[in-house]
Structures are given as structure tokens and as C-alpha cells.
Amino acid sequence: MRFPLNKISIGVTLVFAAAFAPAQAPQPSAPQRLTLQQAEQIAIKNHPQIQAAQNEVNYAAQQVVINRAPYYPLVTGEVTGTQANDNARIGAGELQASHLFSRFGQGAVLDQLITDSGRTPNLIASARLQGQAAEQNLNATQYDVVLAVNHAYFGVLRAQAVVRVANETVVARQQVADQINELAKNKLKSDLDVAYAEVQVSQAKLLLLSAQQDVATAQAELGRALGSDQPATYQLAEEQLPSGPPAKVDDLVAQAMQQRPELASLRLNEQSAQKFYFAERDLKRPTVSVMAVAGAIPFINSSVGSPTPLGYEGIGANVSIPVFNGHLFSAREEAARQRSLEAEQRLRNEEESISRDVRVSYSGVVTAYQSIDVTAQYLREAALALDLANGRYNLGLSSIVELTQAQLYLTQAEIANVNAKYDYENQYAGLQYTIGALR
Secondary structure (H helix, E strand, O other), rough: OOOOOHHHHHHHHHHHHHHHOOOOOOOOHHHHOOOOHHHHHHHHHOOOOHHHHHHHHHHHHHHHHHHHHOOEEEEEEEEEEEEEOOOOOOOOOOOOOOOOOEEEEEEEEEEEEEEEEOOHHHHHHHHHHOOOHOOOOOHHHHHHHHHHHHHHHHHHHHHHHHHHHHHHHHHHHHHHHHHHHHHOOOOOHHHHHHHHHHHHHHHHHHHHHHHHHHHHHHHHHHHHHHHOOOOOEEEEEOOOOOOOOOOOOOHHHHHHHHHOHHHHHHHHHHHHHHHHHHHHHHHOOOEEEEEEEEEEEEEOOHHHHOOOOOOEOOOEEEEEEEOOOOOOHHHHHHHHHHHHHHHHHHHHHHHHHHHHHHHHHHHHHHHHHHHHHHHHHHHHHHHHHHHHHHHHHOOOOOOOOHHHHHHHHHHHHHHHHHHHHHHHHHHHHHHHHHOOOOO
8 A cells, every 4th residue: 555755744744743752841830729717727836926925934934944943952062182281270361160171071061941921922923923924925026026927918919900901901001002003093083082091001001010019029028927038929819808897996995895815015114113123122031041951071180179970960940130331122112112113104005005096096987988889889880981982982972081081980990999898807807907807
């Protein structure tokens, strides 16, 4: 059976093309889907500010152990050796035994505090309150991070929505420009109309470039909010629009006073400062302690007794009563009192600031919620105006200026409508933050 030459050539060409064709490049995988709740969990797990706050909690827990240590006996091992000339006596120095003896000894010393007139219990209470304040600071840090995640998350969604609007605007204006170009070629429209239409296309392309840059910026902000040094290039899920704002702002202020972790931390700091003031005041009071020693002296100078090993033990009590130390204790007491008063004023200042923040945030939520309906109506009217302007222009009843102005109004309305939605979600998250109800 014979085959035509041209078919054989084509077959050989196809075989060689298949053999030497480059491997097909792998298709890029779709971005991973991410919800707002997942983003918050990632940030809480990874963000360095939260980890630093957790380290502060761990540090505060050890301060309780440090201040509780005097409740337990202090036991130390001692090894002492001395070398002295025979029959030597001390000629200068502090009061002590008049003879110097060569000896070697070892033993243990136990020192136990009996009471320091309440100073140690107050120090422990102060440290515990500081630990609880650190835990509230950890909660406050988590709130700050979660709020930043919310803002960055909605910022990405807003920027991506504006990109979609810009893309649609470019396509729509390009279609109008193409139609006007065709009409101009047929001498039905002027070159001025063509120029105006091309200007509108260029403006739409500039809007698209700016929107694309905003997306990159927003993704970088979201990556930072998640505790990463890389931009967050996820496929973000849309969140359901929250319900309307509550009716009474005073109830929200009261809720904030009860739930804000910053206020809880400052209250605990105030109590801690007061306990520390009590502890510093107790420095002026007596301290009672007991000390016991026991050991052996395997070698001692024969001039003071038998050279055979000797054992020793003893126990004693000590009462220390401060008399005068250059006003040190009174100065420490006054400094601690001032710290306590400072903590009280810081709490008051934060309460006033939070009350203001709640009221301002509530006003922003109400305005943003009302803007949703206003911008929706704005969009409907702008779309209708563009339809009418386009019809009038096609009938020759208006100029290109009226049409391009209607196009601009529609683009502004679409962007305003996008902004209204995400502004409300951002404002609502901010309100939940100010009242201490953010996830």
C-alpha cells in the first residue's frame, strides 16, 4: 500500500515536534482561601507582639516565686580554712576574737525568716497582682492584633473590589471610545468627541493602576498583621455584613468599662502599687529570723585544744529593728506612695479615654451604616444618568462632555458604594474593639 508523500512528511513532522517539544509549564496554583476567623487565629499564633506579651506573663509568674522565697529556709554549705602564725593576735580591724587560729572546717548554715512585719506577704500580693495585670495586657495585645487583622483584611477586600470596578470601567469606556471612533470615521462624530472618549479611557487605566497598587499595599499590611514578613496573597472570603448599630451608646460605655482588658490591667496595677507601698512602709518595722549552724572541724591548732576532729552546732534568733539609715526607708515609702497615686490617675485617664473612644466609634458606625443606603441610591441614580446621557448623545441631543461627566459620576458612585460597605465593616470592628467584644 502506498502513502502520499505529503502525508508522510506531515506525519514525520508531527513525530519530531512531539519528541522535541518543551515540557508544558506547570499552571500556578490557585491562592489559598482564607476567612477572617482563620486570619485572626493565624495572627494570635504567630504575631511577635503576642508572643512578647506571653513572655511578660511568664516573667511576672516568676516574680511571685522570687518574692515568696523568704518563706522557705535558706540552707548553704560552708567550707572554711585559715592559716595563722602561732600565738598571733589581731592588731587592727573590727571587733572579733583576739587570737588567730589555724583551722579547717565544714558545715551548713540554715537561715529562716520568722516575720518581717508583713513586708513579704505584701510583696507577694503585689507580684501576683502584677502577674494578673500582665495576663490582661496579653488579652489587650491580642485585641490590638485582631483589630489590625480586621482592618487589613477589609482593606484587601476593598482594594480588590476597587480593582474590579476599575477593570469594568476600562472595558465600558473603551467600548464607548471604539464606537465613537467608528462614527468619526464615517464623519458622524467629530475628532473632539474622539479625544474626549480617549481621555476617559486613559483616566480609567490610571484608576486601574492605582487600584492595583493599593491591592499590593493592602496585602503587605495584611501579611504584617498576621505576623509575617511576606504579603498575604490569599483568596479572602467575604464576611456577612453586620447588623445595625445598637440603640444606646451609654450601655456600650458601661460594657466597655467592664470588659476592656486595658482597664482590668490598670486596676490590677493600681492594687499592685498599693501593696508595694504597704511593703515599703513595712521596712521600718522589726524583722525576726532564726539561724542554725552545724558542722565539723577535722583540723584545729593544738594550742586551743585537742587536735582530734571536733563537731559543732548552734542555734540563735535575731531581731532587727531599723533605727536610722539616712531617711532611706522613708524615701522608699514615699516613692511607692507616689507610684500608687500615679497608677490611680492612669486608671482614671484610661477610663475617660475609653468612654470617648466608644462614643466616637459609635458615631462612626452610625454614619457608616447610613452611608450604605445613601451610596446605593447614588449608584442607582448615576447608572440611570449614564443611560440617559448615552441615549441623548446617540440621538445627537447632547455633547460628549455630558456623556463623559455621566461616566465619571458612575465610576465615583461605584467606588463610593464599595467604600461604604467596607467602611461599615471596619467601623463595626472598631466599635466591638472599644467595648471589649471583639473576637
